[in-house]
Amino acid sequence: MITIKENPNSLITNLYCTYCAEEYSSNDIHTVCKKCGKVLYAKYDLETAKETITRKSIQARSVYNIWRWHEIMPVKEEKFRISLGEGWTPIIQLQNYGKQLSIDNLYIKDEGLNPTGSFKARGLGAAVAKAFEFGLTEFVMPTAGNAGAALTAYTAHIGGKAHIFLPKDAPKFIIKEIEVMGAEIELVDGLISDAGAKAKIEGEKYGWFNMSTLKEPYRIEGKKTMGLELAEQFSWTLPDMIIYPTGGGTGIVGMWKAFDEMEQMGLIDSKRPKMVTVQPSGCQPIVRAFHQGDKFAEPWKDAHSFAAGIRVPGAIADYLILNTLRESKGSAIAVEDSEIRDAMYKMAKTEGTMVAPEAAATVAAAEKLRESNFIDQKDKVVLFITGSGLTTPYDW
Numbered sequence: 343m344i345t346i347k348e349n350p351n352s353l354i355t356n357l358y359c360t361y362c363a364e365e366y367s368s369n370d371i372h373t374v375c376k377k378c379g380k381v382l383y384a385k386y387d388l389e390t391a392k393e394t395i396t397r398k399s400i401q402a403r404s405v406y407n408i409w410r411w412h413e414i415m416p417v418k419e420e421k422f423r424i425s426l427g428e429g430w431t432p433i434i435q436l437q438n439y440g441k442q443l444s445i446d447n448l449y450i451k452d453e454g455l456n457p458t459g460s461f462k463a464r465g466l467g468a469a470v471a472k473a474f475e476f477g478l479t480e481f482v483m484p485t486a487g488n489a490g491a492a493l494t495a496y497t498a499h500i501g502g503k504a505h506i507f508l509p510k511d512a513p514k515f516i517i518k519e520i521e522v523m524g525a526e527i528e529l530v531d532g533l534i535s536d537a538g539a540k541a542k543i544e545g546e547k548y549g550w551f552n553m554s555t556l557k558e559p560y561r562i563e564g565k566k567t568m569g570l571e572l573a574e575q576f577s578w579t580l581p582d583m584i585i586y587p588t589g590g591g592t593g594i595v596g597m598w599k600a601f602d603e604m605e606q607m608g609l610i611d612s613k614r615p616k617m618v619t620v621q622p623s624g625c626q627p628i629v630r631a632f633h634q635g636d637k638f639a640e641p642w643k644d645a646h647s648f649a650a651g652i653r654v655p656g657a658i659a660d661y662l663i664l665n666t667l668r669e670s671k672g673s674a675i676a677v678e679d680s681e682i683r684d685a686m687y688k689m690a691k692t693e694g695t696m697v698a699p700e701a702a703a704t705v706a707a708a709e710k711l712r713e714s715n716f717i718d719q720k721d722k723v724v725l726f727i728t729g730s731g732l733t734t735p736y737d738w
């Protein structure tokens with residue numbers, strides 16, 4: 343019998359700026375790069391990680407949440423690796439819808455089954471755990487809804503306090519959910535960017551730690567677990583294409599980081615899926631920048647869409663998202679709100695899955711990308727169902 347070695351530690355070595363490469367200690371609390379204001383990433387000692395992270399050892403582990411690969415997660419002490427059961431979501435083949443579109447291998451990864459009903463639980467689980475390890479328990483965040491619900495849940499779990507700023511038209515059920523879990527709520531007239539400006543001012547005034555998308559370095563570490571799981575669940579061969587509804591971009595860049603780390607540890611080869619961003623036609627800054635060949639995305643004016651989680655006019659990680667799409671030979675596509683709505687009903691009726699509007703955008707995109715032959719019949723395609731339809735009123 344082979345005994346599998348366990349290394350109980352996090353092998354985080356430091357943080358580095360994804361734009362100017364400046365390095366920072368992972369022993370101190372950081373937000374964005376002090377030199378250029380861009381996004382910081384965590385770096386790990388992957389040579390040492392390789393000793394205990396192998397295909398075999400990972401598959402033998404009994405932890406089925408974001409801490410399954412704890413060596414390449416940022417939290418150092420086991421007692422701070424809190425969990426509400428996020429992660430290890432199923433991959434399901436869409437037999438009926440796949441047949442309709444003539445895509446032989448069409449799958450979803452159903453992130454709607456996470457605590458609080460969206461993939462946001464992975465990122466905020468990691469971010470709150472790391473903040474807790476640093477002794478922080480009071481947080482502020484602007485959100486379209488799902489991120490606020492996830493932050494509030496994990497904050498309640500550590501006995502802390504969350505202050506959540508939402509646009510006034512955020513889904514009522516999610517506002518209620520956040521309220522019930524004990525956050526202080528402020529409804530803001532405007533978009534998530536307006537909520538963000540307000541959250542920043544209030545947070546600085548009262549000393550609340552700001553959990554805005556990619557303005558702290560650890561949310562993305564939770565998101566990257568989607569990429570780690572995908573590889574393991576598909577027996578260490580990545581699919582040909584991943585379609586992701588993109589707002590702030592943590593999901594797509596998080597998986598891209600995971601693929602890179604896995605290749606460095608010898609778990610996968612250099613083949614990558616084509617990464618495809620979907621945005622609503624009423625707010626598509628990344629789609630426009632991708633097709634114009636721009637390095638950054640100009641903020642979108644007069645943003646509108648009922649898919650609030652991807653109604654994000656400007657993203658701090660725009661350059662990381664665009665690099666990912668280009669390096670992967672992927673693409674970016676916009677879909678109409680009416681197509682998103684149709685796709686929600688289609689998924690419910692043909693596959694028995696209630697999906698959030700943001701998630702339905704990937705379903706609508708798959709149809710268009712098949713029509714244009716960007717998706718080949720033989721391609722193995724994964725749609726990320728980032729959120730559940732159960733928190734959605736279906737009453738427009």
Ligand SMILES: *Cc1c(COP(=O)(O)O)cnc(C)c1O
Nearest residue numbers: 589590591592593651700728729
């Ligand atoms: C937040 C959110 C998104 C967008 O994710 P990003 O990481 O911000 O790109 C997509 N779908 C749902 C359901 C969301 O809540």
Ligand SMILES: [Zn+2]
Nearest residue numbers: 359362375378
């Ligand atoms: Zn920098």
